[in-house]
Amino acid sequence: MKGLLKILPPLSPDYAGASSALYTLGGAIIINGADGCIGNVTGYDEPRFFDYNTHIYSSGLREVKAITGDEEILKEKIDNSVGDKDVSFITILGTPNSAVIASDHKGVANILRRGQRIPVFTINTTGILTYEKGASNAFLELAKNFIEDRPTGSGVNIIGASPMDYWGEAQIKSIKRAIENRGLQVNGIWGADNSLESIRKALMSEVNLVVSYSGLKAARYMKKKYGIPYIAGVPAGRQFSDHLVEMLKSPESEVPVVPEVQPSTQRGVKRALIIGDQIWSMSIKAYLGLEKEITDVYTASFFSLDPVYRSETDLIIDSEKQLKQLISRLKPDLIIGDPLCEGFIEKSSPSSDIEFIGIPHPAVSSRLHWDHDIVYAGEELSF
Amino acid sequence: MVNNMRKIAIYGKGGIGKSTVTSSLSAAIASMGYRVMQIGCDPKADSTLNLTGGKETVSVIQYLQENGNCENLDDIVNIGFKNIVCFEAGGPTPGVGCAGRGIVTTFELLDELEAFEIYKPDFVFYDVLGDVVCGGFAMPMRNGYADEVIIITSGEKMAIFAAGNIRTAVKTFHERNGIELLGVILNKRNVKNEEEIANDFIVSSDTKLIGTVERDDNIQIYENRNQTVIEGDPTLPISKNFMAIAENIIGGKSS
Numbered sequence: 001m002k003g004l005l006k007i008l009p010p011l012s013p014d015y016a017g018a019s020s021a022l023y024t025l026g027g028a029i030i031i032n033g034a035d036g037c038i039g040n041v042t043g044y045d046e047p048r049f050f051d052y053n054t055h056i057y058s059s060g061l062r063e064v065k066a067i068t069g070d071e072e073i074l075k076e077k078i079d080n081s082v083g084d085k086d087v088s089f090i091t092i093l094g095t096p097n098s099a100v101i102a103s104d105h106k107g108v109a110n111i112l113r114r115g116q117r118i119p120v121f122t123i124n125t126t127g128i129l130t131y132e133k134g135a136s137n138a139f140l141e142l143a144k145n146f147i148e149d150r151p152t153g154s155g156v157n158i159i160g161a162s163p164m165d166y167w168g169e170a171q172i173k174s175i176k177r178a179i180e181n182r183g184l185q186v187n188g189i190w191g192a193d194n195s196l197e198s199i200r201k202a203l204m205s206e207v208n209l210v211v212s213y214s215g216l217k218a219a220r221y222m223k224k225k226y227g228i229p230y231i232a233g234v235p236a237g238r239q240f241s242d243h244l245v246e247m248l249k250s251p252e253s254e255v256p257v258v259p260e261v262q263p264s265t266q267r268g269v270k271r272a273l274i275i276g277d278q279i280w281s282m283s284i285k286a287y288l289g290l291e292k293e294i295t296d297v298y299t300a301s302f303f304s305l306d307p308v309y310r311s312e313t314d315l316i317i318d319s320e321k322q323l324k325q326l327i328s329r330l331k332p333d334l335i336i337g338d339p340l341c342e343g344f345i346e347k348s349s350p351s352s353d354i355e356f357i358g359i360p361h362p363a364v365s366s367r368l369h370w371d372h373d374i375v376y377a378g379e380e381l382s383f
Numbered sequence: 384m385v386n387n388m389r390k391i392a393i394y395g396k397g398g399i400g401k402s403t404v405t406s407s408l409s410a411a412i413a414s415m416g417y418r419v420m421q422i423g424c425d426p427k428a429d430s431t432l433n434l435t436g437g438k439e440t441v442s443v444i445q446y447l448q449e450n451g452n453c454e455n456l457d458d459i460v461n462i463g464f465k466n467i468v469c470f471e472a473g474g475p476t477p478g479v480g481c482a483g484r485g486i487v488t489t490f491e492l493l494d495e496l497e498a499f500e501i502y503k504p505d506f507v508f509y510d511v512l513g514d515v516v517c518g519g520f521a522m523p524m525r526n527g528y529a530d531e532v533i534i535i536t537s538g539e540k541m542a543i544f545a546a547g548n549i550r551t552a553v554k555t556f557h558e559r560n561g562i563e564l565l566g567v568i569l570n571k572r573n574v575k576n577e578e579e580i581a582n583d584f585i586v587s588s589d590t591k592l593i594g595t596v597e598r599d600d601n602i603q604i605y606e607n608r609n610q611t612v613i614e615g616d617p618t619l620p621i622s623k624n625f626m627a628i629a630e631n632i633i634g635g636k637s638s
Contacts, residue, residue: 069518102487102518104525107559124491 001040007343009321011302012164012363013037014134015093016045017214019056021138023048024194026088027252028055030078033093033095034062037127045131046203047163050154057081060378061097061147069101071108078112088196089119089145093134099126131164132277132303132364135214139190143218147198147226155185156248159230160215162191164363166376167211174378176212178235182245192217207248211377215276216306220254230254232309235284238379239290243285254308254330258285270354271296273330274336275323275361275363278305278314280377284336287381298330302364320344336383338364339372358382391565391632392523395535396545400570402600404460404535404577405510410613411622411629412506413465415635416441421467422554424523425512434463437584437609438474442473443489451582455497464614466476467506468502482512490522500594508558514545515552524556531630538577543584546570550588567592567636568628573598593635594628597621 005011007028019029019041031038036056042049052083074092080178082090089113091224092105105122113120121141125134139159140365161167167175169192176186187205188198193216202208208219208230217231219307229251235241240256272294274281281299300323323344327335332354335341339358359376360369375382393405405410405421410433413419416473423430423540440461446453453459462467470493492500493636499507507525523529532553536546546567556562569581578595585592601622605615 038627100484100489102483102522104518104556104559107525110559161577315594 003043003319005320008302008364009318009341009366009368011043012131012366013040013095013125013131014131014137015035015043015095015123015127015129017131017162017164017363018061018091018123018125019139020046021135021142021214022091022193023054023056024036024052024192025196025199026086026194028057028078028082028085028087028090030057030059030074030081030090030092031095032059032092032098032105033127034058035060037095037097037295041210044218045164045362047168047362047367047370050163054089055082055085059098059137061095061103066097066101067101071083071104074077074103075111077110077139078108080361084357087118089121090116091120091138094123094127095123096127099128103220104156110128116299131304132212132214135160135162135164135191135212136217140220142190142196142199143202143221146196147202147222148200149244150201150203152228153187155205157186157187157198157202157205157208158189158192159192159208159210159219159310160212160279161189162214163370165191165212165214166280166361167192168370170373170375171377175235176377177208178378179245179248182241184248187276190218191303207231207251209233209244209248211279213304214305218294219367225372227350232279232282234280234377235379236283236287236377237291238383240283240286241379243290255283269294269333271330271331272336273327274296274299274333275335277303278299278309281314284376294334298332300326305353322329330354332376337361339369340365361366384466388504388507389531390507390509390523390529391533392511392529393533394514394549395512395540395570396542396633397513399535399537399542399545400596401535402430402433402510403433403606404509404568404570406431406511406597407602407611407613407625408629408632409434409467409506410464410469410611411510411517411625412543412633413467414613414617415625415633417505417633418465418503420498420507421429421463421469421504422493422507422509422523422537423469424509426477426485427512428473430463430470430471430510431467432609433464433606433614434469435461435609436463440469440471442471443492444473444475444485445486447492453492453496454479456498456501459492461497464611468504471499478611481519483517483522486511486519511515514548521552521556522547524552524562525560528560530629531563533565533568535568535570536574536581538574538580539572540584542572545578546584557621558622564588564590565632566591568593569595571595571597591635593631594624596624598626 035058128360210232233256285297298313336357472489474482535541599621
């Protein structure tokens with residue numbers, strides 16, 4: 001059955017992705033749904049919930065409220081929850097309940113906005129799509145609501161760096177170090193920063209670096225509206241870091257052009273498969289080619305693929321069965337993906353010789369593996 | 384969003400003639416040189432048949448059901464009479480699923496694919512199933528979609544009752560989004576004292592009569608050819624009447 005997950009837990013939904021993009025920015029995040037939806041976010045999708053105090057609330061949209069669609073209750077609940085708390089914005093996220101009854105979030109936001117001096121905005125999430133869609137829209141709304149007109153300076157913003165992708169504190173430090181060691185200052189990290197300042201001052205940077213699919217929409221908006229260029233890619237290994245930072249210094253193409261590498265005849269690995277976010281996978285693919293001389297590399301993802309960055313060896317997988325078939329067909333010697341993806345390797349078949357490297361993707365394996373200390377971004381990778 | 388675009392939702396009781404009147408108005412306004420888009424918001428996906436010569440428009444929901452997602456407007460658009468841009472939301476098989484959600488999904492997709500920016504219509508007509516029955520069917524009134532509402536009614540009791548429900552919904556959304564009731568079109572069914580009944584409703588709603596459509600066999604004749612009367616014979620009195628109503632709409636911006 002297409003979409004049935006037997007090995008993986010449910011993939012993180014769009015409202016969790018949106019929450020992740022906004023989580024540490026000092027706003028009030030209202031999830032309009034039954035309370036289970038906020039439970040997913042705080043209990044399973046947000047590593048920072050346990051250490052970071054954020055105003056995140058559920059509207060408690062249960063049966064009778066859903067049937068009657070009384071949105072005054074939502075407004076009152078927001079008023080009561082947020083009250084006179086010192087928050088920098090209010091945002092409303094949708095869930096399957098509110099999506100099915102077509103809750104008028106924009107209308108409620110319009111009314112709330114009249115009594116507030118802070119931005120009130122909605123993010124179009126339904127809980128039916130996966131996390132990257134919600135995170136994309138959240139980063140876009142940040143760009144639309146908070147960027148201030150400022151003269152261009154120097155340096156780079158990193159966009160799309162929420163922990164729901166791969167970007168925990170250690171990885172962020174590695175990325176930042178790889179860029180700054182090459183003479184470019186990192187001014188803001190969208191998804192990881194603890195205040196709106198880096199969003200407000202975004203135009204002071206001369207270029208954006210997009211480190212996940214989730215950051216593309218905001219980067220494109222900024223390019224169209226303000227003319228600030230962007231490059232998509234993650235510093236991964238010394239050579240690709242060199243290459244990426246050179247491109248950031250003179251951004252002519254949005255797609256990193258990786259120098260051609262001759263395949264090695266020395267190593268055992270002939271073919272690799274990377275499973276994960278598109279931009280990270282693309283970067284690891286470049287790393288494998290440049291530093292490991294592995295050039296026959298496929299990527300696959302349960303999540304969205306942007307057509308600009310997609311080649312014919314980048315595949316969308318929409319079921320566990322399809323991933324198993326893909327592994328069986330490609331017969332890779334190396335698979336890199338979330339640790340739970342190891343479960344797709346048939347242990348009793350010849351494919352049991354496959355080398356597997358587990359890289360935690362919290363949108364896939366949630367809290368099961370997000371504490372792993374493997375380094376998978378920056379100059380020195382653990383593999 | 385494109386500037387100066389007027390987005391008008393047509394509501395009324397089921398079977399009152401919304402699609403016929405809406406298509407005739409689209410055809411009339413397009414005949415005057417304006418760019419028009421008509422979006423059918425009905426699971427039957429038959430709002431625009433009289434604009435496309437009977438060529439069925441692949442509904443958004445049908446396309447999504449068969450293809451998973453839609454990345455190109457060309458896959459779901461039908462260009463009809465006088466280059467009217469036709470979309471159909473479509474929806475579930477009767478008795479299952481959620482038609483309201485179908486409308487929400489359609490509008491979100493048209494937004495995502497930048498339909499308004501690409502076609503730059505001067506007028507957008509949303510032809511909406513029945514009266515306002517739930518959040519999904521109110522979608523055209525919600526922020527960023529329709530700015531104005533036209534109610535189509537006859538003098539029949541249930542049609543006036545439905546019109547009252549629509550008026551209530553417009554009031555609710557006016558407070559949030561500023562949507563206005565542009566007025567009422569009376570589609571006559573030869574009910575006794577019909578104009579008086581309609582006028583009472585119009586007065587109590589603090590709105591105006593945009594036009595009256597008399598019963599006319601020519602409407603049926605040209606519908607059988609999958610045309611509006613405007614396309615079929617613009618010299619007919621009924622065609623001229625639709626042109627006059629169209630003029631009232633063009634000149635009668637509500638805000």
